[in-house]
Amino acid sequence: xxxxxxxxxxxxxxxxxxxxxxxxxxxxxxxPSALRSIGSSGFLPHTxxxxxxxxxxxxHLGSDAAIWLAYLAISCTLVYLVWxxxxxxxxxxMFLAFGLFIVACGFTHFMExxxxxxxxxxxxxxxxxxxxxxxxxxxxxxxxxxxxxxxMVASAQLSEERRGKLEKANEELTQISSxxxxxxxxxxxxIARELHDGVGQYLAAIKISCDVAHEGAQGDAKTALDDALKxxxxxxxxxxxxxxxxxxxxxxxMGLASAIPWYVEGFTERSGIxxxxxxxxxxxxxxxxxxxxxxxxxxxxxxxxHRHSGSKTATIRLRRDAAKVSLAIExxxxxxxxxxxxxxxxxxxxxxMRERVRELGGELRVRSGNSGTQLEAxxxxxxxxxxxxxxLS
Numbered sequence: 001x002x003x004x005x006x007x008x009x010x011x012x013x014x015x016x017x018x019x020x021x022x023x024x025x026x027x028x029x030x031x032p033s034a035l036r037s038i039g040s041s042g043f044l045p046h047t048x049x050x051x052x053x054x055x056x057x058x059x060h061l062g063s064d065a066a067i068w069l070a071y072l073a074i075s076c077t078l079v080y081l082v083w084x085x086x087x088x089x090x091x092x093x094m095f096l097a098f099g100l101f102i103v104a105c106g107f108t109h110f111m112e113x114x115x116x117x118x119x120x121x122x123x124x125x126x127x128x129x130x131x132x133x134x135x136x137x138x139x140x141x142x143x144x145x146x147x148x149x150x151x152m153v154a155s156a157q158l159s160e161e162r163r164g165k166l167e168k169a170n171e172e173l174t175q176i177s178s179x180x181x182x183x184x185x186x187x188x189x190x191i192a193r194e195l196h197d198g199v200g201q202y203l204a205a206i207k208i209s210c211d212v213a214h215e216g217a218q219g220d221a222k223t224a225l226d227d228a229l230k231x232x233x234x235x236x237x238x239x240x241x242x243x244x245x246x247x248x249x250x251x252x253x254m255g256l257a258s259a260i261p262w263y264v265e266g267f268t269e270r271s272g273i274x275x276x277x278x279x280x281x282x283x284x285x286x287x288x289x290x291x292x293x294x295x296x297x298x299x300x301x302x303x304x305x306h307r308h309s310g311s312k313t314a315t316i317r318l319r320r321d322a323a324k325v326s327l328a329i330e331x332x333x334x335x336x337x338x339x340x341x342x343x344x345x346x347x348x349x350x351x352x353m354r355e356r357v358r359e360l361g362g363e364l365r366v367r368s369g370n371s372g373t374q375l376e377a378x379x380x381x382x383x384x385x386x387x388x389x390x391x392l393s
Contacts, residue, residue, distance in 0.1 A: 004049050011115065012268065013203055018178075034312050036174050040253070040279050042119075043119040043121055044120075045105060045115060045116060045117050045118060045119045046060070046112075046115050046116045046117075046296070047116050047117060048134060050116075055118060059097035059305045060112065060113075060116065064109040064110070064112045065109075065113060067106065067109045068106045068107070068109040068110045068113070069086075069106075069271055070106075071102045071103065071105055071106030071109070071170075072103065072106050073265070074099075074102050075099040075100075075102045076105040078095050078096070078098060078099040078102070079096070079099055081095065082095050082096055091353070094138075094141065094142070094145060095244075097134070097137055097138045097141060098138060100137075101131070101134040101137075101138045103133055104130050104134045104135075105129070105141045106135075107123070107127050107130075108127050108128050108131050110127075110130075111123065111124040111127050111128075112212075114286065122247050123231075127177045129316055130248060137383050144200045147294070175224055188246040189246070189247040189249050191246055191247075193247075195302065199239055201237045203232060203239060204236070205233060206232060206253060207229065207232050207233070207236065210225055210227070210228055210229050213225055214226070214229065219263070226354070246370075248262070250262055251292065251295055252288075255283070255284075255285045255286065256283060256286065256291050256295065256318070257283040257290055258316070259291075260277070260295070260298060260316070261277060261279075261297055262277065263298065263299070263302075264277060264302075264316065265297070267302050267306075271302075271306045272312070273302075273305065273306060273311065273312055273313065273314055274304070274312065274313045274314075275313070275315070275316060276314070276316065277316050278312070278315065278316065278317040278318070279316075279318050280318060280319070280320060283320070286320075286325060286381070287381070287382065289360060290325065290360060290379050290381070293356045293357060293360055293362075293377075293379065294318075294325070294327050294377065296352075296353070297327060297329075297357065297375075297377045298329065298357055299355065300349045300350075300352065300353050301329035301353075301375050302314065303349070304349060304350075305329070305331045305333065305373075308333075308334075309331045309332075309333025309334060309335070309373060310333040311331040311332045311333030311372060311374065313331070314329065314330065314331045315328075315330045315331075316328070316329055316330075317330075320381075321381065323381060324378055324379060324381055325378075325381055326376060326377065326378040326379070327373070327376070327377045328374065328376040329374075329375045329376075329379075330372060330373070330374045331372045331373055332371065332372040332373070333372055333373070334370075334372075335368040335370055335371065335372050350364075350366060353375075353377065357377050357378075357379065360379055361379070361380050362377060362378050362379040362380060363377075364376070364377050364378075364380050365377075365378075
């Protein structure tokens with residue numbers, strides 16, 4: 001079926017060419033003196049037929065010149081189009097056939113200008129004969145392409161419908177993703193509160209009881225209670241840290257100016273990675289959604305450095321102006337696509353960061369190589385009156 005469809009245009013062109021040759025042979029048989037009389041004629045030029053009326057001559061000359069130049073420009077454009085899109089556009093030979101037909105039509109008008117003063121009617125007729133051949137080829141070949149063009153149009157309409165459905169599905173997924181992140185932050189806040197107010201209080205009560213028992217204990221019991229109190233203090237510290245990481249109270253109370261140094265200090269203690277901080281002096285509060293998104297980007301970025309980069313140092317820079325605020329995190333580890341041949345893939349963490357930033361109208365950029373990885377999140381800032389009115393919180 002495909003081979004037959006592919007061969008159809010070729011068969012059409014062959015048939016049209018044979019028909020055109022038949023037209024040519026017939027024309028030459030009817031006017032056998034055409035080739036012999038191209039350069040000589042006893043006829044009068046058209047100016048004589050027009051009674052040398054200058055306005056009439058100018059009308060025909062101007063019209064034919066404009067048509068000839070326009071046809072020539074159209075043909076050149078079609079040839080250029082076929083050359084530029086020769087691998088993408090189907091039926092390129094038909095465009096060339098149209099170009100030949102239009103050029104031939106243009107030269108018939110050119111000959112109309114010539115015969116105003118030179119009665120080369122045989123040459124004019126030969127030009128019209130070439131135009132007739134090009135016309136027949138195009139006219140015969142074009143109808144056979146109608147079913148294929150119709151199929152392409154139907155396929156394009158189907159593709160457009162599918163594209164619309166994909167865009168709609170993408171919008172729905174984006175909304176779902178936004179709701180999931182909001183629900184995730186709310187759940188983190190709830191778990192942090194439960195850890196602090198529930199488990200944390202129970203641990204504090206257990207520690208008080210152990211302290212009371214420790215005062216009256218002796219010997220092995222006292223030693224055992226000492227060990228239990230140390231484990232209890234460590235457990236309490238871990239629960240407190242977990243609660244703060246899930247939803248740091250400093251972020252709500254003091255903003256990024258306090259939350260970032262606090263988190264970086266704890267990260268350095270846990271990971272051994274030295275992190276350099278470059279924060280503006282007197283960093284003012286930002287809209288709550290922006291602060292939360294920046295803090296989550298900071299968490300995920302430093303976690304990725306600890307897990308994947310192998311770097312012992314990192315740098316954090318925060319910049320703010322009247323229109324935007326940006327957070328840059330840079331490490332000096334192996335990076336993506338370096339000697340270990342790890343491609344730059346958008347994992348769950350990066351995808352989550354990108355979605356958070358995009359939800360607030362910002363942009364997340366990730367660059368990685370042999371010298372390390374640079375991650376930058378940029379957020380636009382609303383006008384002060386919009387922020388203070390609570391439209392973004």
